[in-house]
Amino acid sequence: MHLLCYYYLCGTKKKLNNIPMQILKHPDTFLRQTTQEVEIPLSEENNIILDNMIKIMYQSNGIGLAANQVGYNRRMFVMDTSNKKDSPQVFINPIVTSKNNKKMKDIEGCLSCPGEEVKVSRSISINLEWKCRHGKLQHKTFYYLPCRVVQHEMDHINGKLITDHGPILKRE
Numbered sequence: 001m002h003l004l005c006y007y008y009l010c011g012t013k014k015k016l017n018n019i020p021m022q023i024l025k026h027p028d029t030f031l032r033q034t035t036q037e038v039e040i041p042l043s044e045e046n047n048i049i050l051d052n053m054i055k056i057m058y059q060s061n062g063i064g065l066a067a068n069q070v071g072y073n074r075r076m077f078v079m080d081t082s083n084k085k086d087s088p089q090v091f092i093n094p095i096v097t098s099k100n101n102k103k104m105k106d107i108e109g110c111l112s113c114p115g116e117e118v119k120v121s122r123s124i125s126i127n128l129e130w131k132c133r134h135g136k137l138q139h140k141t142f143y144y145l146p147c148r149v150v151q152h153e154m155d156h157i158n159g160k161l162i163t164d165h166g167p168i169l170k171r172e
């Protein structure tokens with residue numbers, strides 16, 4: 001049985017919140033594996049994984065985190081680009097339905113590539129479809145920073161990293 005299920009079935013809520021979750025780092029091959037569509041309605045396990053992903057994203061000062069970065073090859077990611085870090089968003093089974101052909105380059109970092117920076121060319125707007133935690137279909141056009149983060153996280157769930165986009169500008 002999966003460790004997480006074990007905790008859920010046998011543990012208390014307190015134990016649940018303390019599931020150890022670790023950010024996988026490049027060149028871990030798990031980051032390159034195919035990710036699976038997430039079943040709707042969302043399982044208790046996936047709900048717990050998402051809560052933990054949000055927690056880890058904040059702890060790591062990240063603005064986005066994909067499930068396969070913490071060891072779950074599932075098509076879901078979390079994001080919070082707000083200044084106050086109080087608006088976590090959850091994206092399940094996201095699909096980019098269209099992309100602006102106009103692109104812009106900017107420097108990106110990644111929690112799975114610590115200390116590295118790469119100049120990445122991204123579409124200036126994208127249309128995304130996804131399911132929310134309640135299984136409802138959502139769609140939105142993203143611009144600016146959220147647009148970049150969504151494309152970065154879509155790369156993750158498609159097994160791609162910033163280092164695939166160009167040379168590493170900085171290494172700590």
Ligand SMILES: [Zn+2]
Pocket residue numbers: 109110111112152156
């Ligand atoms: Zn990343």
